[in-house]
Amino acid sequence: MTLFDPPAPLAERLRPRTVSEVVGQTHLLGAGKPLSRVLQSGRLGSLILWGPPGVGKTTLARLLAGEVGAHFIPLSAVTAGVKDVRDAVTEAERERGRGKRTILFLDEIHRFNKAQQDALLPHVESGLLTLIGATTENPSFEVNPALRSRARTLVLEALTPQDIRGLLERALNDERGLKDVQAEDAALELLSRLADGDARRALSTLEVAATLANPVTEEAVTEAFGKHLPAMDKNGEDFYNLISALHKSVRGSHVDAALYWLARMVEGGADPLYVARRVVRMAAEDIGLADPQALRLCIAARDTVEFLGSPEGDLALAQAVVYLALAPKSNSVYVAWKNALNAVRDSEMLPVPLHLRNAPTALMRQQGYGKAYAYYFDDPEGSFGQNYLPDGAELELYAPTGEGWEARVAERWRKLREAHGESSTQQLGTPESS
Template sequence: MTLFDPPAPLAERMRPRTLDEIVGQQHLLGPGKPLRRMLEGGRLSSLIFWGPPGVGKTTLARLVADLVRAHFVALSAVTAGVKDVRAAVEEAQRRAPSGERTILFLDEIHRFNKAQQDALLPHVERGLLTLIGATTENPSFEVNPALRSRARVLVLEPLTREDLRNLLTRALGDARGLPGVEVQPDALDLIARLSDGDARRALGVLEVAAEIARPVTVEAAREAFGRHTPAMDKEGEEFYNLISALHKSVRASHVDGALYWLARMIAGGADPVYVARRVVRMATEDVGLADPAALRLSLAAKEAVEFLGSPEGDLALAQAVVYLALAPKSNAVYTAWGRALKAVHEVTAPVPPHLRNAPTNLMKSQGYGRGYAYYFDDPEGSFAQTYLPEALKTSLYTPSNEGWEARVEGRWTKLRELHSSFRKD
């Protein structure tokens, strides 16, 4: 580095140099915990670090290599390919005769396709390479089973606000950081709160805020953040976690929870039309016939989103979500439909002759439609007929005691009694 080179970012300067400097992850690094035990015992196996951005995956991989005195090769799956893996293998082969181990750190391992991941297998299998993969995505879905079975998955958690506050305080008192810079306590709390458990983000915001104002104020911290948008990978697990939180809040009739998770998704850049489709699903799955208007309102919200776009259409989504949360709940139709689909696979029988369509004389001569009792001409005969295959005796639909279904439960019971009483068998 020359006199004119820009200094490294604060997050890079404050990168931990020992395990004890790592903030958080005590479930892995605390006394007697899995990773600490492995390293203290001098053992090393292939690992996959799974966790959100800025929680120390790369730092931990480098420290592991230092502690076991292994050669460290770092690749990013965003830019690397099989050729780079081969180069790492050749380097490991040159070092192996002297007893030196090689750790291949593969950042964003989920971005390697199946063939690229398979290229690692033989070298990891025979121990030439010790793989440490880092991913923000669930390895169960993004890492090949064969590779996953040869590596231990360790989950890194988002840093707590207290963790981030300790990290920021350390940066203000460390010669590598921002010694002498004063920060108002409320500004420090704000940075810790809005950084979403991401150490890199917290340190980056602190560095920018220190350039805006000295001492660092709440206003400077907010300016350094810019427009704060909650973290959300629109293709990743967090996106589906947010959908799940929204759906479960609606199901539990928790209006504030439903609104909050909806806002998190919209603010995070989720496609409003996709969210609207999920809201329609909630109306059919969890509200159902307890409030038949729920489906109509949800479809209207979807139409409003498509017609108006965002942000104008977002209010229609909010309206639908509040309505669904407040509505009585019934999954009776959802459950009945599941039973019907199961019954179809268990009981396969031809349509009874009296229920068959008979548009031609030939069909009528074969008995199609024979004996069918038209309800408006012969109500009793209509009730006496069978409408299911003889082998299917189970009841599929049972109304709940919620909303509209509770009001029609008496009619449902009466209809079942009529169908039963007029049956001749």
């Protein structure tokens, strides 16, 4: 072994050699579980392995191919293209002539665009290629429905701290690992927690920590690990789950939870401006007229983030999120707007009444445009007495809640409806949902 011929990384050296060595995923590999049954039958169909980084998707694909005696072609969607798929097809045809089936492993399959995924379809459908795709993204969003329908999706889970601890102990005892290295128990416990269920991260950190101290200490693990950023795919399901958790915590008026999810997003590298835009939406959707100042504050927070950037602007986001969580809640305008859109979409387009039409020309006035319109400031009573909806239309779209500022306008809303000759069949505080 020389400087120019370094050993493979610890995570690579410790790849399981058999299915029995795989750590975790007992819901797939345990007795009677899906992959166990597949291996017993020897009939392996196309699969999509969906799970977080470092849980063994690539390793599992290789082992499955070995268990069924198939030819294995690994590709990464980061660097591969349609030409590589064609080459794989040619190779699979050659192997079929030798009586051997071919498994095409496509890592990060979500990075293939629609045309590239479509290029796989006929060969997967014909059985020439058995596809095993690996992805950290939700296949429902990132894999074409046609391809998804031809492959079974299996969800791999993040490894537990106990799984990671067992893997670290194996690394210290296995002849392929760090057999001359010792580690303090506290150091292994710390690394088991910090790894976030990622075996590759745990082993890589242990390998670096072993160069800093032997036996490996907590301090060595901390130095080797670096800053602990929460796991978050900036464009994938984890990101939108965090957005959802933030929004629902604000809506539920849980200040601490809202701050926690905001911090997870910021520390995970989310675009602060995108988060700010979502916070503005929360103000419009869930606070509404219960506190009209909320929208202004959130717009100001967005401007502050744009002006200062991160991390200085993050405090403005935190202020906005706390304000929204504390604020009274009303979705009455949100519901009313959805009701209005549904009313427009679900009915014929009735003409604007003549008295409400614009009359900029003499000809239009001769046709009755604007005729008999009661101008409020000249004739308040007549203004309330005229119809503002298309003839024959009866709509009840908006219903104020009893929250905050909106509770104070509910009585005015009731009197206005009476003045217009309308009576509400809706109860305050219970607007119709759609």
